Amino acid sequence: MSSTESGADVAPVVEPPVGGQALTDFALDEGPADLKGAMRASFDRIRGGELGSIPAVLAIIVLVAIFGLTRPDSFLSKLNFANFLEQASSIIVIAMAVTFVLLLGEIDLAAGYTAGVAGAVLATRLQADWPLIPAAGMSMLVALALGVFTGFMVAKVGIPSFVVTLANVLLFQGILLLLVREGGSVRIQSEAVNDLVGGALSPGLSWLVSAIGVGLFALSQVRRQRESHGAIPMSLVWLRVGFAVVLVGVITFVLNQNRAFANAPAPIKGMPIVIPVLAVMVVVLSFVLSRTAYGRHLYAVGGNAEAARRAGINVQRLRLSAFAVTGVIAGIGGWFLASRVNSVDANTGANDTLLLAVGAAVIGGTSLFGGRGRMVNAVLGGLVLALIPNGLGLVGKTTLLGYDIDFSSSGVKFIASGVALLAASSVDALSRKRTT
Amino acid sequence: MNQPSGVLDGSAADPGPPLLHADGLNKSFGPVQVLHDVDFRVYPGQVTALIGDNGAGKSTLVKCIAGIHAIDAGVIRFDGAEAHIDDPKAATALGIKVVYQDLALCENLDIVQNMFLGRELTKRGVLDEHAMEQAARETLASLGVRTVKSVRQQVSSLSGGQRQTVAIAKAVLGNAQLVVLDEPTAALGVAQTEQVLDLVKRLAGNGVAVVLISHNMNDVLEVADRVSAMYLGRIAADLPNDDTMTRESLVQLITSGRAGDIGLTEGITE
Numbered sequence A: 001m002s003s004t005e006s007g008a009d010v011a012p013v014v015e016p017p018v019g020g021q022a023l024t025d026f027a028l029d030e031g032p033a034d035l036k037g038a039m040r041a042s043f044d045r046i047r048g049g050e051l052g053s054i055p056a057v058l059a060i061i062v063l064v065a066i067f068g069l070t071r072p073d074s075f076l077s078k079l080n081f082a083n084f085l086e087q088a089s090s091i092i093v094i095a096m097a098v099t100f101v102l103l104l105g106e107i108d109l110a111a112g113y114t115a116g117v118a119g120a121v122l123a124t125r126l127q128a129d130w131p132l133i134p135a136a137g138m139s140m141l142v143a144l145a146l147g148v149f150t151g152f153m154v155a156k157v158g159i160p161s162f163v164v165t166l167a168n169v170l171l172f173q174g175i176l177l178l179l180v181r182e183g184g185s186v187r188i189q190s191e192a193v194n195d196l197v198g199g200a201l202s203p204g205l206s207w208l209v210s211a212i213g214v215g216l217f218a219l220s221q222v223r224r225q226r227e228s229h230g231a232i233p234m235s236l237v238w239l240r241v242g243f244a245v246v247l248v249g250v251i252t253f254v255l256n257q258n259r260a261f262a263n264a265p266a267p268i269k270g271m272p273i274v275i276p277v278l279a280v281m282v283v284v285l286s287f288v289l290s291r292t293a294y295g296r297h298l299y300a301v302g303g304n305a306e307a308a309r310r311a312g313i314n315v316q317r318l319r320l321s322a323f324a325v326t327g328v329i330a331g332i333g334g335w336f337l338a339s340r341v342n343s344v345d346a347n348t349g350a351n352d353t354l355l356l357a358v359g360a361a362v363i364g365g366t367s368l369f370g371g372r373g374r375m376v377n378a379v380l381g382g383l384v385l386a387l388i389p390n391g392l393g394l395v396g397k398t399t400l401l402g403y404d405i406d407f408s409s410s411g412v413k414f415i416a417s418g419v420a421l422l423a424a425s426s427v428d429a430l431s432r433k434r435t436t
Numbered sequence B: 001m002n003q004p005s006g007v008l009d010g011s012a013a014d015p016g017p018p019l020l021h022a023d024g025l026n027k028s029f030g031p032v033q034v035l036h037d038v039d040f041r042v043y044p045g046q047v048t049a050l051i052g053d054n055g056a057g058k059s060t061l062v063k064c065i066a067g068i069h070a071i072d073a074g075v076i077r078f079d080g081a082e083a084h085i086d087d088p089k090a091a092t093a094l095g096i097k098v099v100y101q102d103l104a105l106c107e108n109l110d111i112v113q114n115m116f117l118g119r120e121l122t123k124r125g126v127l128d129e130h131a132m133e134q135a136a137r138e139t140l141a142s143l144g145v146r147t148v149k150s151v152r153q154q155v156s157s158l159s160g161g162q163r164q165t166v167a168i169a170k171a172v173l174g175n176a177q178l179v180v181l182d183e184p185t186a187a188l189g190v191a192q193t194e195q196v197l198d199l200v201k202r203l204a205g206n207g208v209a210v211v212l213i214s215h216n217m218n219d220v221l222e223v224a225d226r227v228s229a230m231y232l233g234r235i236a237a238d239l240p241n242d243d244t245m246t247r248e249s250l251v252q253l254i255t256s257g258r259a260g261d262i263g264l265t266e267g268i269t270e
Helices: A035-047 A054-070 A078-103 A111-127 A132-157 A161-180 A191-196 A203-227 A234-255 A274-291 A293-303 A305-310 A315-341 A353-364 A375-395 A410-435 B058-065 B088-094 B111-115 B129-142 B160-172 B190-205 B217-223 B247-256
Strands: A185-187 A343-345 A397-400 A403-406 B020-029 B032-042 B047-052 B073-078 B096-099 B178-182 B209-213 B226-231 B234-240
Touching: A054 A353, A054 A375, A054 A410, A078 A111, A078 A234, A078 A274, A078 A293, A078 A315, A078 A353, A078 A375, A111 A132, A111 A161, A111 A185, A111 A315, A111 A343, A111 A353, A132 A161, A132 A315, A161 A185, A191 A315, A203 A234, A203 A274, A274 A293, A274 A315, A274 A375, A293 A305, A293 A315, A293 B111, A305 A315, A315 A343, A353 A375, A353 A410, A375 A410, B020 B058, B032 B047, B032 B058, B032 B209, B032 B226, B032 B234, B047 B058, B047 B190, B047 B217, B047 B247, B058 B178, B058 B209, B088 B096, B096 B160, B111 B129, B111 B160, B129 B160, B160 B178, B160 B190, B190 B209, B190 B217, B209 B217, B217 B247, B226 B247
Parallel strands: B047 B209, B047 B226, B096 B178, B178 B209
Antiparallel strands: A185 A343, A397 A403, B020 B032, B020 B073, B226 B234
16 A cells, blocks of 8 residues: 555655646645645635635625725614624525525525415414414424425426426415415514524623634534644644634624613613524534535535435435425524514515525525535625625715715615625636536 | 466366356347347456447446346356346445446545445444545555545546546445446546556456456457457357457457357357
């Protein structure tokens, strides 16, 4: 056997590669081991067309800079920061939901209405004086049933997902209308539900949650470094952990300041509850995608379904399950939607909800062609798509080149979001061209 | 690599007992009989080239061995015992692996992920990446692969020859005893063809029985220990690859089922 065996535990000296031919077998597997090597490796990946979430991160930085410069007092206010995170939360959850089917190269156009129906089930059960847990369980069960139904139609009957979920848009909208009774709205009294989006942790608890979060992150990074047997340099781990400490520390500090208006009756301070909830969801779902065989098989089917089938993967069952998972997570997204306005009506999950969710996933770097995407993409893309209306709304009316433009109008917001989505899918399509 | 064989008629060269012996295989699709009393042997540690024109029955024969087609009549003996290969799973369980021309790789996954697709190693439910990486590297090293920079490279970034290499390594990983390669060099350039042929030799050197389907007679002459030529659904000849075998004789066997005094008798060849 070759020298690769011994290279695992001793940090080897890697000759700088002089063109592809000069490298012997697995030369790169013995590196990078130092920070420079790790950075070069990720730079090579980017050049190879694997942009991942870089466009989304850039978009966030650019948008924050633009809005921050034009409206420093309102956009950069602490209240708006918390508000914006809450606006983004439901888009992010539904984007995470559709990521599962997007990975297969499928689509769920009705995920928004799945969320609406789940929200309506929760609201009506609570109104019927069910306790919270059974009501939430019922809501989740209904969302699962809707997902399984979609998956059955796609995987077993063999109808393209685009068509099935197009029909579902009408079907689920009908169910939603029946549940909330036309024109009606179901109020939610449960404080636990209403606090999901809008509630805040106490400042002390905020620090505790932040500390636990960063601690777990550090632990997982160190573990991964150890499991990589030298492929990940320790300095990179410290860099990441240090960055996380600073970022989370600053965010927690800002959120722990009173952000209510000067004449408000009570102070508002502490981390919005959505943040730890979203963080837990991202971690759990990312784990499923990247560390389990199930997740691996999702990517495989999205990449080459025939190869996956020949490798013994039950492609039909996997498709069905992906739609089921999408249904359940979209259902949880419905709770976020309901919690934000403390009620459910015929518009919950309707209109542009689904488009924004799919848009968020794609802007974050998830491919519409299947086989590529992560949970973090949904978060980053969701932030971009929430930043646009939030910032534009605060910019308001301005005179530009002699024209009066109302940036807070829906027209401008739609156009801006549409442009962002087109830009993101162009990046997706072009980088795909480059890698194949 | 070639086994010494002083006998010219091809019947008495003794490479030991065959690992796989398909005896009297018949297969029809409706009224069309595709395989006629096929007698096909594959020996461990040897490369058996399966040649023949399009429609001669090569693919059907391979699919019968791989459990994709059920046979109408005949016996398949594997390792001396009669084997009933009714579905692909049964073939896999015996250690029969087929690398089809389309390779069946997922471009969006890396080499390790492809090699372990559908049989991932897990530790308490979590993917054991390190163990898979090690095993993948060992398998590639045992095949003498020297062209892969990292086992964590995505398949989309690999060349055609490298992809063929990965597909073969994927087939070999585990308990492969017999590997069928369907035109592994058809789409490759000169240098890459050479790499893949080296790998084929190395595979047989490791004791694996290799069936090489190829239309390229130079490849066949270079790596094959034995040649089975098919003509119109029959085995026209089963010969050791010795110095009497030439490109011309192989082409004659493929096109007419006869070459000199070997091959099918006139009656059968229509």
